Amino acid sequence: MYSNDLIKxxxxxxxxxxxxxxxxxxxxxxxxxxxxxxxxxxxxxxGALYPMLHKLEAEGTVVTEQINIGKRVRKYYQLTxxxxxxxxxxxxxxxxxxxxxxxxxxxxxxxQPWLS
Amino acid sequence: xxELTEQQIEFVRSEILARGVNLDTLRDDLLDHIxxxxxxxxxxxxxxxxxxxETIKLFGPDGLMQVQHQTLFLLTQMNETMKKLSLGFxxxxxxxxxxxxxxxxxHWAGAGALIVLGDAVLVLGYIPILTAHxxxxxxxxxxxxxxxxYLGLGVMATGITFKLMHWPTANMLMLIGFGILALVxxxxxxxxxxxxSLNKSITITSAIISLICVxxxxxxxxxxxxxxxxxxxxxxxxxxxxxxxxxxxNSALVSGDKAEQLHEKVGQFVEQIxxxxxxxxAATQGISEAExxxxxLSDLSRANSEVASMFRLFERKEIDKIVADVASINxxxxxxxxxxxxxxMANIINLNTSNTYVSIKGETQxxxxxxxxxxxxxxxxxxLSALQLQVQQAENLALLYLKSQSExxxxxxxxx
Numbered sequence: 001m002y003s004n005d006l007i008k009x010x011x012x013x014x015x016x017x018x019x020x021x022x023x024x025x026x027x028x029x030x031x032x033x034x035x036x037x038x039x040x041x042x043x044x045x046x047g048a049l050y051p052m053l054h055k056l057e058a059e060g061t062v063v064t065e066q067i068n069i070g071k072r073v074r075k076y077y078q079l080t081x082x083x084x085x086x087x088x089x090x091x092x093x094x095x096x097x098x099x100x101x102x103x104x105x106x107x108x109x110x111x112q113p114w115l116s
Numbered sequence: 117x118x119e120l121t122e123q124q125i126e127f128v129r130s131e132i133l134a135r136g137v138n139l140d141t142l143r144d145d146l147l148d149h150i151x152x153x154x155x156x157x158x159x160x161x162x163x164x165x166x167x168x169x170e171t172i173k174l175f176g177p178d179g180l181m182q183v184q185h186q187t188l189f190l191l192t193q194m195n196e197t198m199k200k201l202s203l204g205f206x207x208x209x210x211x212x213x214x215x216x217x218x219x220x221x222x223h224w225a226g227a228g229a230l231i232v233l234g235d236a237v238l239v240l241g242y243i244p245i246l247t248a249h250x251x252x253x254x255x256x257x258x259x260x261x262x263x264x265x266y267l268g269l270g271v272m273a274t275g276i277t278f279k280l281m282h283w284p285t286a287n288m289l290m291l292i293g294f295g296i297l298a299l300v301x302x303x304x305x306x307x308x309x310x311x312x313s314l315n316k317s318i319t320i321t322s323a324i325i326s327l328i329c330v331x332x333x334x335x336x337x338x339x340x341x342x343x344x345x346x347x348x349x350x351x352x353x354x355x356x357x358x359x360x361x362x363x364x365x366n367s368a369l370v371s372g373d374k375a376e377q378l379h380e381k382v383g384q385f386v387e388q389i390x391x392x393x394x395x396x397x398a399a400t401q402g403i404s405e406a407e408x409x410x411x412x413l414s415d416l417s418r419a420n421s422e423v424a425s426m427f428r429l430f431e432r433k434e435i436d437k438i439v440a441d442v443a444s445i446n447x448x449x450x451x452x453x454x455x456x457x458x459x460x461m462a463n464i465i466n467l468n469t470s471n472t473y474v475s476i477k478g479e480t481q482x483x484x485x486x487x488x489x490x491x492x493x494x495x496x497x498x499x500l501s502a503l504q505l506q507v508q509q510a511e512n513l514a515l516l517y518l519k520s521q522s523e524x525x526x527x528x529x530x531x532x
Contacts, residue, residue, distance in 0.1 A: 046149060053145070
C-alpha cells in the first residue's frame with residue numbers, strides 16, 4: 001500500500017486513464033478495477049473517488065448516464081471529447097514525471113559531487 | 117450474484133440520509149456503491165447485516181459526511197477571477213474604512229465620503245461575492261442560514277454607515293440587521309450545529325455564550341435614552357412657546373410713541389425667529405413650512421443632527437443678524453430706564469451678546485457659539501424659543517416701566 005499523499009496527486013490521472021480504456025464505468029467498478037490492476041497496492045478510498053468524479057462532471061470532462069437497477073439508480077461515467085484529450089495529456093505528463101523521478105533517484109552521486 | 121431486496125435497498129438509503137448526505141446526485145452514487153459492495157460481500161458468504169457494517173466501516177467514522185464535504189469543496193473552489201475579486205473587495209473595504217475613521221478622527225475633509233465608499237464596496241461587492249460562493253458551497257439545508265447571515269451583516273453595515281453620516285432610518289436599519297442576525301441567523305446556525313455535532317454540550321455552551329453577547333449588546337444600545345432626551349426637550353420647548361404667547365399679549369401695557377416703537381421692533385424680531393425655526397425644521401425634514409408648523413420636535417428625524425442647522429445659522433450667517441438684532445433691542449430697552457438703573461436692568465435682562473461663556477469642555481465661547489454652535493437641531497430650535505421669550509420679557513419690563521412713569525406724571529385727580 002502506498003501512502004495517501006502519493007495517491008492523492010495521481011487520482012485524476014488514474015480515473016481518466018481507466019475511463020479512456022473503457023467506454024463507460026460506474027463508481028464501484030472503478031475502485032475494483034484499480035485494486036485488480038495494482039494487486040491491492042492502490043486502494044481508492046470511496047471518500048476520494050466520488051468528489052473527484054463530480055468535479056470532473058462539473059468541468060465537462062465526463063458525462064453521466066443513469067440506468068435504473070431495480071430500486072436504485074446506477075450512474076455510468078464516460079469521457080467527453082475534451083476529457084479524452086485531457087486523459088492523453090495527463091498520462092503523458094505522468095510518464096515524463098516518472099522518468100524524471102527515476103533520473104533524480106538513480107543519480108545519488110550528483111548530490112555529493114565532492115565524493116566522485 | 118446476490119441481489120438486495122427492495123426493503124434492504126430502502127434501509128441503506130435511509131442510513132445514508134441519516135448520516136447527513138443530502139446532495140441528491142451524490143446520494144445516488146453512494147447508494148449504488150454501497151449496495152453493490154454489499155452484494156459482493158454477500159456472495160462471499162456474509163449476511164446482509166454484517167456486509168452492511170463492513171462496507172460502511174470502509175468510509176471511516178463520519179465518512180459519508182466527509183465525502184459530501186469534499187465534493188462540495190471541490191465543486192466550489194473559487195476560480196482565479198473570483199479569488200482576486202473577493203480579495204480586492206475585502207482589502208478595499210478595510211483600507212477605505214480605516215482611512216475614513218482616521219480622517220474623521222483628524223477632522224479632515226472627505227472622511228464621510230471614504231466611509232460611505234468603504235461600506236458601499238463591502239455591501240455591494242464583498243458580501244454578494246461571499247454570499248454567492250457560500251450558496252454554491254452549502255448543502256441545501258444550510259443555504260437559508262447562509263443567506264440570513266450575509267443579509268443581516270449587509271443591513272447592519274448599511275445602518276452603521278447611515279448612523280455615522282447622520283442619515284435618516286439609521287437606527288431602523290441597524291435594528292433590522294441586528295434582528296436578522298440575532299433572531300434568524302444565530303438560532304438556525306446553532307440548530308444545524310446541534311443536530312450534527314458530536315459533543316452536544318459544547319455546542320449548547322457556545323450557543324449560550326452567543327446569546328449572552330446578544331443581550332449585552334442590546335443593553336448597550338439602550339434605544340430609550342435618545343427618545344427620552346428628545347421628549348424632554350420637546351416639553352421644555354412647548355412650555356417656552358406657551359409662555360411666549362402669554363408674554364406677547366401685552367397690548368394693554370403699550371402707551372406712548374416710545375413704547376409703540378419698542379413693541380413693534382421686538383414683535384418683528386420674534387416673528388423673524390418664528391420664521392427661522394420653521395425654515396430650519398422644513399429644510400432639515402424636506403417638508404413645507406406649513407407642515408413643519410404642525411411637527412413636534414420629538415418627531416423630527418435627524419433631531420440630533422447638527423449639520424443642517426449649522427449650515428443655516430453659521431454658514432449662511434443668519435446668526436450674525438440675530439446677534440446684531442438682539443444687541444440693538446438690548447440697547448433700546450436699556451435706554452428706556454434712567455442712567456442709575458441701567459446697570460441693574462442689564463443684569464436682570466441679561467441680553468448682552470458680547471458676553472463670553474465657558475463651555476462644558478472649558479473653552480471660551482462667544483454668546484452665539486455657546487448657545488447655537490454644535491447644538492443638535494432640536495437644541496437649536498428650543499434655544500431660539502428661549503431667546504424669543506427672554507427678549508419678549510425684557511420688552512415687558514420696559515413697557516411696564518414706561519407705563520408706571522406716565523401714570524405717576526398724571527395728576528391724582530384725573531385718576532378718579
